[in-house]
Structures are given as structure tokens and as C-alpha cells.
Amino acid sequence: MNDITTQRLAIVIPARYGSTRLPGKPLADILGKPMVQHVYERALEVPGVHAVVIATDDERVAAAARAFGGRCVMTSPDHPSGTDRLAEVMQSVEAEIYINLQGDEPMVRPGDIAMLARGMWADSSVQVGTLCHPIDADEADNPNTVKTVLAGNGDALYFSRAKIPFARDDAPARYLKHVGVYGYRRDVLAAYSSLPPAMLEQVEKLEQLRLLAAGLRIRAFEVEPTGPGVDTPECLVRVRALMAGETGAAAVAAAPAPLPSLAGIKLVITDVDGVLTDGGIYYDATGECLKRFHVRDGLGMRLLEENGVRVAVLSGRDSPTLRKRVADLGITLYQFGVKDKHGACRTLMEQAGVAVHETVCIGDDSIDLPAFAACGLSYAVADAPVYVQRRASAVLATAGGKGAFRELADAILVAQGKEHVFGSAEGFATVMAGVAQ
Numbered sequence: 150m151n152d153i154t155t156q157r158l159a160i161v162i163p164a165r166y167g168s169t170r171l172p173g174k175p176l177a178d179i180l181g182k183p184m185v186q187h188v189y190e191r192a193l194e195v196p197g198v199h200a201v202v203i204a205t206d207d208e209r210v211a212a213a214a215r216a217f218g219g220r221c222v223m224t225s226p227d228h229p230s231g232t233d234r235l236a237e238v239m240q241s242v243e244a245e246i247y248i249n250l251q252g253d254e255p256m257v258r259p260g261d262i263a264m265l266a267r268g269m270w271a272d273s274s275v276q277v278g279t280l281c282h283p284i285d286a287d288e289a290d291n292p293n294t295v296k297t298v299l300a301g302n303g304d305a306l307y308f309s310r311a312k313i314p315f316a317r318d319d320a321p322a323r324y325l326k327h328v329g330v331y332g333y334r335r336d337v338l339a340a341y342s343s344l345p346p347a348m349l350e351q352v353e354k355l356e357q358l359r360l361l362a363a364g365l366r367i368r369a370f371e372v373e374p375t376g377p378g379v380d381t382p383e384c385l386v387r388v389r390a391l392m393a394g395e396t397g398a399a400a401v402a403a404a405p406a407p408l409p410s411l412a413g414i415k416l417v418i419t420d421v422d423g424v425l426t427d428g429g430i431y432y433d434a435t436g437e438c439l440k441r442f443h444v445r446d447g448l449g450m451r452l453l454e455e456n457g458v459r460v461a462v463l464s465g466r467d468s469p470t471l472r473k474r475v476a477d478l479g480i481t482l483y484q485f486g487v488k489d490k491h492g493a494c495r496t497l498m499e500q501a502g503v504a505v506h507e508t509v510c511i512g513d514d515s516i517d518l519p520a521f522a523a524c525g526l527s528y529a530v531a532d533a534p535v536y537v538q539r540r541a542s543a544v545l546a547t548a549g550g551k552g553a554f555r556e557l558a559d560a561i562l563v564a565q566g567k568e569h570v571f572g573s574a575e576g577f578a579t580v581m582a583g584v585a586q
Contacts (some may be wrong), residue, residue: 158266159200159244160192163231164252166207171382175210175252178546179389184379185210186217187255187392195248195540197266202205203252204231204238229346230356232331236342239335242417246270247338249331255388256376265332268370275368277360278332278415279305282374286312289324291410293380295355297327297369305367308355328375331357337365378393382560383411386528390543409525411564415507416482417453417519418494419554421471423513424530427550443550449477449558454479456567461497463487465516491519511557513549528557 164185171177175185185203185365192201203214204323206226214221222241228234235249246269248262261280264350269278281297288294292310295531300306307313308327316322321576333341337360360367375391419425425446450460461482462475475483482500484493498508509526510517513533521527523538529541548552562568567575 156246156270157199157244158197158246158248159202160195160248160250160262161200161235161238161242162188162192162201162203162250162252163234164203164205164210166171166205166210171379171385174379175205176213177379177385179255180392183213184255185252187218188250188252188257189219190363191259192250192262195262199244200242202238202242204234232356233342235333236338239338245335247333247335249333251329251377251378254329255379255393258375261372261375262330264372265330266369268368269332269334272368274366276334276365277367279357279367279369280328280330280372281369282328282372284322284324284326288326295327295329297325297337299325299369303368303370305361305369307361308357310353310355328372329378332407359449381563382556383564386543386545386560389546393538393544409506411509411526411561413507414434414458414509414526414561415463415503416459416498416501416509417557417561418461418463418497418508420512420517420520421462422466423549424511441550442474443552445552446554449555450478450480452562452570453558456562456565456570458561459501461501463490463493463497463520489518489519491523494520494523511554544552
């Protein structure tokens with residue numbers, strides 16, 4: 150058996166700026182650092198690693214890497230997958246085993262990567278290695294979660310976005326989530342780009358299926374449940390919240406029970422001052438209260454309403470200005486001058502005909518904590534006090550009055566498979582007659 154400490158191990162982090170579902174993803178801020186920096190720093194902690202390299206085709210990512218002292222290799226912009234990018238890096242980085250560590254896995258555990266490397270050294274017949282962990286049946290239903298099924302020796306039989314195995318007649322089934330970390334032997338990686346794209350790969354949009362279709366073996370090593378990766382704006386919000394409360398590796402391993410999903414949200418309850426506005430209160434010469442609303446928030450409200458998600462406005466204040474803004478946006482669910490926000494949220498849920506787990510609220514201060522307690526999910530704006538952020542299910546990246554509501558609206562639409570209504574001219578055309586800012 151080879152010893153991992155005496156062999157050359159390279160960890161390559163492919164980092165594309167132009168992610169379809171979350172543009173600029175590698176540079177998304179998490180606790181004051183770009184996401185790719187978190188991944189890079191965890192890779193450096195893997196025992197016996199000889200080289201950690203960020204592979205990108207975008208100068209913005211390269212500049213960020215240089216700023217925090219990371220090693221970066223510029224690669225061709227024409228690579229169809231991260232593995233193709235890894236094969237190019239291999240030409241300038243010598244190693245026996247190359248670990249492909251995705252740049253959207255900021256909560257990866259160095260110990261899991263070390264287990265993968267040790268497993269490959271221990272069995273020379275393993276051509277490609279990867280990781281997996283158990284999940285429940287509900288998570289297995291999520292197409293953003295890639296599942297795998299294994300042979301008795303741990304080799305992967307298949308990977309899919311579908312729920313596999315299919316439990317006929319409600320037979321008991323064990324579901325495994327694929328963790329997108331790969332280890333390649335040098336000869337396999339050298340041959341990868343010459344393998345023809347497979348029908349399975351193109352249909353499922355999973356590059357590992359090219360390897361299986363070519364007859365290569367992928368050994369999956371089971372680890373403890375991991376923190377989530379970042380595929381969508383919804384994922385980014387959750388990862389920020391988890392990492393803000395993280396106290397060490399044990400906190401990642403013992404991830405909290407799953408919260409209700411944005412995919413099932415039917416009602417969004419929003420505070421006004423400090424969320425839809427910047428919290429400033431201005432008066433004109435007549436004593437009328439003036440407020441600054443962000444137009445993107447207004448559009449986000451209408452996009453939700455046009456796609457079957459109700460929006461309710463909840464405020465401890467009442468004014469002609471507020472009522473005019475709500476009327477202009479066509480919002481018919483609202484509670485003004487509220488003292489009991491918990492009770493008001495329950496009233497709004499009853500009026501909308503939705504359950505607690507189908508409701509999310511967004512707030513910015515202590516007065517919103519009763520609303521947080523009443524709803525299935527709660528989001529704090531980025532500039533909310535720390536003690537309020539800690540009580541929320543997650544924290545948004547955007548400050549109140551700067552488009553925070555729109556950030557949440559976009560995350561809901563993405564989770565419900567409707568990102569085309571704000572991400573393409575064709576999609577927006579289907580709802581534009583009913584929207585306003």
C-alpha cells in the first residue's frame with residue numbers, strides 16, 4: 150500500500166465565473182471572504198497535499214485568488230466541464246492523484262478529502278474515487294441533489310438527479326447523496342477529454358456519467374453528512390447562515406434538521422421599514438411621512454404574485470405613503486399599525502389559505518422576531534443586528550432598502566424552477582403585462 154504522505158497529491162479547484170444559476174458564484178461573499186477562498190483554505194488543510202491550484206478562465210477569479218495568496222492557473226474558456234479544465238491543469242502540475250474539488254463547496258471537510266485519497270492509494274484498481282453520504286427520502290426527491298447507488302464493493306452503479314433506487318410498493322430504500330468531489334489517477338485524467346460525451350451525461354447534465362458510459366469504475370467512499378454546496382441563490386443563503394454559526398468541524402457534521410424548502414413557499418410576509426426601505430423616515434413640509442422604496446423589490450413582489458406566490462406587507466406603522474405604495478403594486482394582503490406581529494402573521498396565513506411551512510417572512514429588527522417565530526422560514530436582511538440574524542433561518546446578502554426582498558424573491562423563483570421569468574426576455578414576456586416596479 151502506498152502512503153499518502155509520500156505520494157504526490159494535487160487538489161485542483163475549478164472555478165467558473167459564469168455559472169448559469171448563480172453568476173459570479175466563486176466570488177460570492179461568505180463571512181467577508183470570496184467563496185473560492187474558503188474552499189482553497191480547506192484544501193490546504195488536507196494532510197499530505199503537495200499542490201492546491203485554482204483553475205479558472207476568468208481574470209476576476211484569478212485576481213481574487215492572487216489577492217488572498219492563492220495559486221491560480223488560467224485555462225481555456227472552451228472546456229465543457231470542470232474535469233476537462235482539470236486535465237489541462239495536469240499539464241503543468243505533476244501528481245499521481247488529482248482531486249477535483251468544486252469551488253462551490255465552502256463547507257468541505259479536509260478529513261473527507263484525505264479519506265478519498267487514502268482509499269485510492271489503498272486499492273490500485275480504483276480508477277476514480279468520489280464521496281457520498283446517506284439522505285432521507287424527502288431530500289432524495291430534490292433534483293438538485295444528485296443521488297448514487299452502489300455495488301457491494303462500493304463502486305457506483307449509477308448517478309442521477311432522479312430518486313434512485315425507485316421504491317416499488319413502498320419497499321424500504323436507502324438513499325445516498327453524491328458529494329461532487331472526485332479523485333483521478335493521472336492516466337484516467339489524461340484520457341478523459343478523448344472520451345466521447347455520452348447520452349446519459351447530456352440528458353442528466355452529470356459529467357461523471359461519461360466515465361461510467363466508457364466502462365470506467367468510480368469507487369464511492371461514504372462519509373458523514375456534509376454541509377451543503379452552493380448551486381443556487383437559495384443554497385448560498387443557507388450556507389452563509391450555517392457558516393456564520395459554525396464552531397468547528399463537529400458543527401458541520403451535525404447539520405441542523407432540514408428547514409422547509411423555498412420550493413414549497415406560497416406566501417411571503419415582508420416588513421417595511423428597514424426591509425423595503427432603508428429605515429430612514431423623512432417628512433415633508435406638511436408633516437407627511439416620506440419613504441424611499443427600491444424598484445427592484447417592487448418588481449420582485451409582482452414576479453412572485455404572477456407566479457402563484459402571494460405577498461403580504463406587514464408594518465408597525467401606517468401612513469398614506471405606505472398605503473399608496475402597496476396599492477400601486479397591487480398587493481391585497483397587508484396589516485398596518487400592527488402591535489402583535491405573531492398574531493398578524495397567522496391572520497395573513499389564514500387569509501392566504503396557506504400553512505406555516507408554506508410561509509416565509511423577512512425582517513430587520515427585534516420587532517420582527519415574533520413574525521420569525523410564527524413563520525416556517527425567516528430571513529434577516531444583511532444589515533440587521535447580529536442578535537436578529539441569529540434568530541433568522543438565514544441571512545440575506547443584501548441590506549434593507551437595497552434590493553433585499555428581490556434577492557429572496559429570486560431565490561424562491563429559482564427554487565420553484567421559474568428563474569426564466571427574470572432571467573430571459575422570453576420568460577419575462579410571459580408575465581410582463583402584470584408586473585410593476
